[in-house]
Amino acid sequence: MKPITRIHSRTAVLTDENIDTDRIIPARFLTTTSRTGLGKHCFNDWRYLPDGSDNPDFPLNQPAAHGCSILVAGRNFGCGSSREHAPWALLDYGIEAVLCSEIADIFRSNALKNGLLTLVVAEAEHRWLLAKPGLELAIDVAGQFVELPDGGRISFQLEPFARHCLLNGVDQLGYLLQHADLIDAFVHAREHQEAAVHSRTFQ
Amino acid sequence: MSAPRTLFEKIWDAHVVAPESADTPAILYVDLHLVHEVTSPQAFDELRSRGLKLRRPDRTLATLDHSTPTLPAGPDGERPYASAEARVQVAQLETNCREFGVELHGWDSADRGIVHVIGPELGATRPGMTIVCGDSHTSTHGAFGALAFGIGTTEVGHVMATQCLLQRKPKTLAIHVDGALPAGVGAKDLILHVIGEIGVDGGTGHVIEYRGAAIEALSMEERMTVCNMSIEAGARAGLIAPDETTFAWLKGRPQAPQGEAWDAAVARWRTLPSDAGASYDREVRIDAGQIRPTVTYGTHPGMAIAMDKPVPAARNAVERRALDYMRSEAGRPMQGMPVDVVFVGSCTNSRLSDLREAARILRGRRVADGVRMLVVPGSEAVRRDAEREGLHQVFLAAGAEWRVPGCSMCIAMNGDLAQPGQLVVSTSNRNFEGRQGKGARTVLASPASAAASAVAGVIADPRDYLRDDPRQEQAA
Numbered sequence: 001m002k003p004i005t006r007i008h009s010r011t012a013v014l015t016d017e018n019i020d021t022d023r024i025i026p027a028r029f030l031t032t033t034s035r036t037g038l039g040k041h042c043f044n045d046w047r048y049l050p051d052g053s054d055n056p057d058f059p060l061n062q063p064a065a066h067g068c069s070i071l072v073a074g075r076n077f078g079c080g081s082s083r084e085h086a087p088w089a090l091l092d093y094g095i096e097a098v099l100c101s102e103i104a105d106i107f108r109s110n111a112l113k114n115g116l117l118t119l120v121v122a123e124a125e126h127r128w129l130l131a132k133p134g135l136e137l138a139i140d141v142a143g144q145f146v147e148l149p150d151g152g153r154i155s156f157q158l159e160p161f162a163r164h165c166l167l168n169g170v171d172q173l174g175y176l177l178q179h180a181d182l183i184d185a186f187v188h189a190r191e192h193q194e195a196a197v198h199s200r201t202f203q
Numbered sequence: 204m205s206a207p208r209t210l211f212e213k214i215w216d217a218h219v220v221a222p223e224s225a226d227t228p229a230i231l232y233v234d235l236h237l238v239h240e241v242t243s244p245q246a247f248d249e250l251r252s253r254g255l256k257l258r259r260p261d262r263t264l265a266t267l268d269h270s271t272p273t274l275p276a277g278p279d280g281e282r283p284y285a286s287a288e289a290r291v292q293v294a295q296l297e298t299n300c301r302e303f304g305v306e307l308h309g310w311d312s313a314d315r316g317i318v319h320v321i322g323p324e325l326g327a328t329r330p331g332m333t334i335v336c337g338d339s340h341t342s343t344h345g346a347f348g349a350l351a352f353g354i355g356t357t358e359v360g361h362v363m364a365t366q367c368l369l370q371r372k373p374k375t376l377a378i379h380v381d382g383a384l385p386a387g388v389g390a391k392d393l394i395l396h397v398i399g400e401i402g403v404d405g406g407t408g409h410v411i412e413y414r415g416a417a418i419e420a421l422s423m424e425e426r427m428t429v430c431n432m433s434i435e436a437g438a439r440a441g442l443i444a445p446d447e448t449t450f451a452w453l454k455g456r457p458q459a460p461q462g463e464a465w466d467a468a469v470a471r472w473r474t475l476p477s478d479a480g481a482s483y484d485r486e487v488r489i490d491a492g493q494i495r496p497t498v499t500y501g502t503h504p505g506m507a508i509a510m511d512k513p514v515p516a517a518r519n520a521v522e523r524r525a526l527d528y529m530r531s532e533a534g535r536p537m538q539g540m541p542v543d544v545v546f547v548g549s550c551t552n553s554r555l556s557d558l559r560e561a562a563r564i565l566r567g568r569r570v571a572d573g574v575r576m577l578v579v580p581g582s583e584a585v586r587r588d589a590e591r592e593g594l595h596q597v598f599l600a601a602g603a604e605w606r607v608p609g610c611s612m613c614i615a616m617n618g619d620l621a622q623p624g625q626l627v628v629s630t631s632n633r634n635f636e637g638r639q640g641k642g643a644r645t646v647l648a649s650p651a652s653a654a655a656s657a658v659a660g661v662i663a664d665p666r667d668y669l670r671d672d673p674r675q676e677q678a679a
Contacts, residue, residue, distance in 0.1 A: 016521050018403055018503050022635040027616040031270055031288040033244035033295050035356075045637045050623075074521065076404040079437060079503070080635060082339040082353035083242065105407060105439050106339060110355035159371060160226050172357075173249070176365045179221060179230055183367055186220040186232055 001115050003169035005141050007096050012060050012068035013133040019073055020080035021107060025089040027081075038085055039092030064134050069096040072129045076100075078107025078118075087111040097139055099146070099156075101126035112162045113172060117141070119156040129154075141166055207478035210444050211375050211410045214350040214475070218333045220367055228369040234332040234349075236362045237318045238265035238305065240296040241616075242337025246360035247299040258366045260304040264327055267293055267309050268317045270617055273579050273606035282310075285618030303363075316582020316608040319343040319550040323427065324584050326456025330445035330472040335362060340550045340632065341440075342433040346426035347453070348445035348475050350410070353434065373439060374484035376409040380417040382492040387666035389560070390425035391552060391630065391649035393417065394432045395497040395507040397489055403505030406438025409484065412477065413443050417491035423452040424556040431551045432632050435504035444476035496664050498537050499634045499647040501525035506634075510538040510652065510662055528636055529644050530626075537646065537662050543625035545576040545603075545657040546639070547650050549613035552630035553581030555588050557650040562594045564654035564668045565601040571660030576603035577619065579611040603657070615639045628656040 029041040047058045054061045060068075071090075077100045078086060087110050090098070097117035108118040117139060121129070129135065138147040141163060146154040158166070165172060208216070215231070223229040236259075243265070250257060257263060270289040276282045284290040300307035308315045314325060319340055322328040328344045334351035335341060337359040344351035358368055378397060398405070411433050413426075421429065426443050433441030450469050453459045460468045495509035502525040508514065516533040517523035526533060531540075547553070547561050558580065570576045578598045580586040586608055589595055595605045612619040613631035615638065621627045623642025630653050634645035648656065651665035658668065 016524075017519075018505075018521070020503065020633075020635045022633070022638050026637055026641070027614045028285075030241050030616055031286060031292050033248075033292055035245050045641050076407070076437070079403060080339065080633060082337060082355055084245075084337075084355035084357060087355075102404060102407060104404070104437060106353055106355060106434075110357065113355065113357040159228075161228050161369070164226070172369060173253075173361055173364060176230065176361055176367055176369065177255075179367075180365070182220050182230065183232070183365060187366075190217075190232075 001165070001169045001171060004115055004117065004166045007069065007117065007139040009069040009096070009137065010067070011070045011072050011099075011129065011133055011135045011137055012065040013072045013130055014059055015074050015130050017074035018076045018079055021078060021083050021086040022080055024078070024086040025083065030083060030085055032085075035088050036092065038089035039094070042089040042093035059133070067094070069094055070099065070137055070139065071095045071097070072099045072133070074100070074130065075102045075126070077103050078111070079104040082106045082110070084110045084114070087114045087116045091116050099126070099129060112166070115166065117166070119146070119158070121146070121154055121156050125154045207481040209375055209477040209481045209483060210348060210412055210442050210475055211350065212481070214331055214333065215372060217331070218350075223372060228371045230367050231333065231370045233335050233362050233366050233368060234262060235322070235327055235334045236263045236366075237322055237334065237336035237338075237341065238263060238296075238359070239268055239318050239336070239338065240292050241269045242356050243299065243359055244292065244295050245356050246337075246363055247303065249360040250303070250363055255364045257303040257305065257363045260306070262366065263305045263363070264322065264325070265296060265300050265305050265307040266315055266318050266321055267296060268608070269610045269614060271609045272617055273609045273611045273619055275607055283618070285616070289617065313583055316584065317550045317553060317610055319427075319431065320553060320581035320585065323347065323423070324456070324582060326453055326459035329453060329459065329468070330449060331475050335368065339434040340431050342438070343427050343431040343550055345430040345433065345440050345442040346423060347449055348442060348472070350440055350442065352439040374409045376406055376411045376438065377483040377486045378411055378413050378489060379415040379486065380413065380489045380491050381415045382417055382490050383420065384417055384491045384494060387651070387669055388494050388496060389649050389651060390421055390428040392494050392497040393491065394429045395499065395504065395647060396494045398432060398436045398504045399497070399507035400489060401436055401487060403435065403503045404437040405505075406433060406436035409438050411436070411438045411441040412483070413441060418443055419446065422556060423448060424554045427554070428551055432504065435632055445472045446476075496649065496652050496666065498652065498662060499645070500529060500531040500537050502528055502634055502636045504632065504634060504647060507647070508537070510664060511536050538664060540646075540662045541626065542574055542628050542656050542661055544621045544627040545570070545574060545653050546579070546612045546627055546629040546631065547653050548577070548579030548581065548611050549631035550581065550610070551613075551632045552650050553579060553585065555585050557630065558585065558589050558594050559592075561650040561654040562597040564651060564658065564665055565603070566597050568601060568658045570602040570657045574657055574660055576601070576657045577606060577612060578603050579606040579619075580608050582608050601657075612639055628653045628662060
C-alpha cells in the first residue's frame with residue numbers, strides 16, 4: 001500500500017443516514033473474483049435510471065460533484081454486510097476519504113486496510129459539512145485535522161495503528177507475519193493445554 | 204482473586220497472542236475460519252502472489268452458498284447459475300480449496316449449506332471459540348457462546364496466512380430480556396423488537412451479550428436467530444452463555460469432542476458464563492412479555508414495529524423516503540398490507556424448527572392467489588430432515604416452491620429475486636433498498652408471520668392461524 005499523508009479535494013455530499021453496503025455496491029455485482037473494476041457499479045441502483053442513463057437526482061451525478069474525492073455522508077455510513085467490495089468500489093469510483101459522525105465497524109476496518117480514509121468528526125461539524133457541498137478541504141493524516149478554506153480546522157481521531165499504517169504504507173499482513181514466533185508459541189502452549197477441547201475430531 | 208469477567212472477556216483473554224497497546228491492536232488467535240465463494244477469491248490470490256501457505260487448513264471450513272442456484276441441476280447435469288461469472292466464482296473456490304488443502308462442503312457433499320447453518324450442524328462451532336468468516340452474519344455462532352464476527356476479504360487473507368487478526372478490544376453491551384415471550388411470538392419477533400428499540404447503530408463498537416429468562420428459555424435454533432441479527436444493530440458479535448441447552452444440542456455432532464474429551468470440554472464450557480458482578484460498558488432491559496409479532500416498515504432493520512401498531516410518522520427526509528419506498532403509511536399498521544412474494548430461508552430462519560413453524564400454518568391451507576412463496580432450507584441436512592418429516596409435501600401442496608439449500612433471496616445474487624415494486628415478506632435479515640432485487644420492498648418477519656401472510660395474501664398475524672391448533676393451546 002502506498003503511503004497516504006494528505007488528501008486535497010472539494011467535497012461531495014450524500015446526506016442520507018445509514019447508507020448500507022447494498023446501496024454502495026448491490027450484491028449482484030459480487031460474483032467477481034477480482035478487486036478491480038467495481039467503480040462503474042458504485043451506487044449502481046441510485047446512480048443510474050432503469051434505462052442505464054445517469055440519474056440526475058443522484059447527488060454525485062451533479063456536475064459540481066465531478067472529480068470530488070472527499071465524500072461527506074450521513075451518519076452510520078457503510079452499515080450492513082462485510083463485503084470489502086464496498087471500499088473497492090468507492091476507491092475505483094474516485095472516492096479517497098469519507099467524513100461522517102459515525103461509520104459502521106466492519107466497513108471502516110475494510111476501508112482503512114485499502115487506504116480509503118474513513119474519518120469520524122464531531123456531530124456539529126458533521127452537520128455543518130453536510131450542509132456545504134463543494135467545500136475545498138485538505139485532510140492531514142499525520143496532524144489528524146481537516147483544513148477548511150478559511151484556514152480553520154476540524155479534528156478527527158484515527159486509531160493509532162491504522163494511522164501509522166496509512167502514513168507509512170505498512171502492509172498489515174507483513175506486520176502479522178513478523179509475529180510468527182509469537183503465534184507459534186501461543187499455539188504450542190494452548191494446544192498442549194486444551195487439546196481435548198479444541199482439536200477437531202472426525203468420525 | 205481475579206476480577207469478575209464477562210463471557211466476552213473470558214473468550215477474548217484466552218485468544219490474545221499479543222495484547223493491545225496504545226499504538227498497536229491486539230493479535231487475536233482464530234479457532235475456526237469459515238469460507239465461502241464470494242469473499243475469498245481475492246484472499247486466496249493474495250496468498251498465491253506472496254507465495255504463502257494457508258496456515259491451518261484443519262481449522263478452515265468452506266462451503267458454497269451465496270452464488271449457488273437453488274433450482275436443481277438439469278437433466279444434462281448443468282446447474283442453472285445466474286451468470287457465467289457466478290459459475291466461475293464457484294469453480295474458483297473448488298480450485299482454491301483443492302490447492303490449499305481446505306475441507307470444502309461443495310456440490311457433492313451431503314452437508315453443503317449456508318455457512319452459518321452448517322458450522323453448528325457439523326459441531327465445528329463450539330463454546331469458547333473465536334470464529335470468523337468473510338460474512339457479517341458470522342455473529343450467528345455467538346449463540347453457542349463463541350466470539351464470532353464478520354471480517355473483510357483482506358482480513359480473510361490475514362487469517363488464512365497467520366490464523367490471527369489485528370483487533371482492538373470492543374466494548375460490551377448487555378441486553379437483558381426479562382420475562383417470557385407470549386404464545387405465538389418467537390425469536391425473530393424478539394430480535395426485531397430489540398433492534399427497533401436500540402436502533403440500527405445501537406450496537407456499533409460493542410459485542411452484545413443477550414441475557415435473561417427469555418433468552419435462557421430459547422432453543423439453540425432460536426438463539427442462532429437472535430445472535431444472527433446482532434450485526435443489524437451495528438454490533439459485530441452477539442453472545443449467549445452456553446448452558447445445558449447448548450451442550451445437549453452439540454453432543455454427538457460429527458466434529459464435537461467425544462467420550463472423555465467431551466466431558467472435559469463441557470467442564471471447561473461451564474466456566475464460560477459471565478461471573479456474578481461482571482460489568483458491561485452498557486446495559487439495556489427489554490420486557491419479553493410486551494413483544495408481539497413484529498415486522499419492519501422501512502428500509503433498515505431498526506425500522507421495526509409490532510405488525511398491529513400504527514407505523515410512526517417520518518422524523519426526517521430519509522425516513523420519509525423509506526416510507527415512500529416501502530409504500531408504508533404513517534398512522535396505519537403493516538398488518539393487512541398486500542403481499543406479492545413470501546421467502547422462508549436465509550441464515551436467520553432456514554433451520555428445521557423454522558420450517559416446522561411455517562409448515563404448521565400452511566398445513567391444509569393454500570398460498571393466496573397471486574402470491575409466490577419460496578421455501579429454501581438452510582442446508583442439505585435440513586432438507587433431508589424436512590423431507591423425512593414430509594414438510595416439503597406441506598409446502599408443495601400449499602403451492603409454495605421447495606428449493607435446494609443456499610442464501611437465495613436473502614442476498615438475491617443467485618437469480619432468486621423479486622421484481623421492482625413487489626412486496627416480499629421475508630424471514631431474512633436485511634430490508635435495505637433493493638436488497639432482494641432492484642425496487643423490491645422487503646418486510647422482515649418470522650417464519651410464522653411469513654407463512655400466515657402467504658395464506659392471507661396480506662401481512663397477517665400468525666396467532667390468528669394457530670388458535671385452532673392444539674399445540675398452541677398447550678403452549679399457552
